Amino acid sequence: MIFVAGAFAAKGVISLVLLWIILCAAAILGDSLNYFIGNYFGRRAFRGNKFFNPENLRKTEKFYEKYGAKTIIIARFIPIIRTFAPFIAGIGKMQYSKFLFYNIIGGVLWVSLFLFSGYWFVGIPFVENNLTLVIFIIIFVSVIPAIVEYIGHKR
Numbered sequence: 001m002i003f004v005a006g007a008f009a010a011k012g013v014i015s016l017v018l019l020w021i022i023l024c025a026a027a028i029l030g031d032s033l034n035y036f037i038g039n040y041f042g043r044r045a046f047r048g049n050k051f052f053n054p055e056n057l058r059k060t061e062k063f064y065e066k067y068g069a070k071t072i073i074i075a076r077f078i079p080i081i082r083t084f085a086p087f088i089a090g091i092g093k094m095q096y097s098k099f100l101f102y103n104i105i106g107g108v109l110w111v112s113l114f115l116f117s118g119y120w121f122v123g124i125p126f127v128e129n130n131l132t133l134v135i136f137i138i139i140f141v142s143v144i145p146a147i148v149e150y151i152g153h154k155r
Contacts, residue, residue, distance in 0.1 A: 006118020038090025
């Protein structure tokens, strides 16, 4: 969607700068809210609930201590994962100042990459004529970092 928004900006439908500011703010504020929801409600889900294992909570805390910064940035680029990473960071009690720093970096990188790509590439006839295919390619490429990380972890 951000790619398509960039394409609209290239066509003069909306200001690119205004769109960039709004989307960066929305990305950062959205993940911050998601963090606070996880931080406030997440641990309550573990109390007295047969479906949540307290050992998983401890593993989550250790994971975010070690990989939290990288996770917050990389998760932006992976569909589905981007929804859960800030929530789980909140549950895992990742230090908010650290979360916010990497949230800002990830949000600005994510929005900038896709918005400016849409803005610059929409003029290419292949992209303009095959926008659906381009969107599927973007989704596929978005999953590559998770695959690489998974393979690296298995080694």
